[in-house]
Amino acid sequence: MAEQPTRAAPPLVLASASPRRLDLLAQIGRRPDAVDPADIDESPLAGELPRPHAQRLAIAKAQAVAERWPGAIVLAADTVVACGRRILPKAEDEATARTCLALLSGRRHRVYGGVCLLTPTGKQLVRVVETAVTFGVLSHQHVERYIASGEWHGKAGGYAIQGLAAAYIHQIVGSYSNVVGLPLYETENLLFGVGL
Numbered sequence: 001m002a003e004q005p006t007r008a009a010p011p012l013v014l015a016s017a018s019p020r021r022l023d024l025l026a027q028i029g030r031r032p033d034a035v036d037p038a039d040i041d042e043s044p045l046a047g048e049l050p051r052p053h054a055q056r057l058a059i060a061k062a063q064a065v066a067e068r069w070p071g072a073i074v075l076a077a078d079t080v081v082a083c084g085r086r087i088l089p090k091a092e093d094e095a096t097a098r099t100c101l102a103l104l105s106g107r108r109h110r111v112y113g114g115v116c117l118l119t120p121t122g123k124q125l126v127r128v129v130e131t132a133v134t135f136g137v138l139s140h141q142h143v144e145r146y147i148a149s150g151e152w153h154g155k156a157g158g159y160a161i162q163g164l165a166a167a168y169i170h171q172i173v174g175s176y177s178n179v180v181g182l183p184l185y186e187t188e189n190l191l192f193g194v195g196l
């Protein structure tokens with residue numbers, strides 16, 4: 001019997017500017033063929049809740065990049081830190097980071113990770129993963145030390161669990177990688193599901 005020609009899998013494009021997402025993919029042995037960040041407006045819509053916000057942005061990032069890569073599989077994600085219904089901002093300055101830390105201190109909050117995979121045939125696969133994170137009460141010294149570290153910069157909710165902030169986190173329930181930026185179990189399932 002004639003051998004079937006093996007068809008090459010479509011290239012995988014990671015639609016992200018986050019070095020964390022690239023590192024997380026590498027951790028599970030996945031190397032995208034290209035990295036092409038999406039440049040979209042990430043502000044929440046009026047009254048938008050955290051979970052639909054994470055889902056909408058993951059889809060929007062994937063769609064924006066897919067337009068530039070016909071024939072590729074595009075992976076995008078979005079991480080949203082939420083205190084109840086309130087979406088915390090990405091901390092770009094000290095004042096914002098301080099506000100976030102004050103809100104998180106001694107409380108449980110949720111991290112929603114939206115993941116979207118778009119295939120060349122137009123299939124859109126989406127997951128939103130939820131992780132509960134509880135901070136201990138932050139002393140004035142801890143807040144000052146953390147602000148001085150600069151680790152909050154560019155992070156949703158003003159902290160990064162993969163760094164110093166781990167010392168202040170009392171409990172996490174759910175996916176750790178989701179908090180860092182990409183839920184690896186769900187991402188692997190999506191990639192495997194489309195034949196990668």
Ligand SMILES: Cc1cn([C@H]2C[C@H](O)[C@@H](COP(=O)(O)OP(=O)(O)OP(=O)(O)O)O2)c(=O)[nH]c1=O
Pocket residue numbers: 015016017018020021037038042061077078079080081090111154155156157159160161162179180181
């Ligand atoms: C809560 C938390 C967030 N983060 C980071 C992950 C994301 O980079 C960032 C959330 O912002 P995102 O908008 O999800 O991602 P991004 O703008 O950095 O990258 P892109 O949109 O191009 O993919 O916060 C951590 O690194 N550790 C944490 O513990």
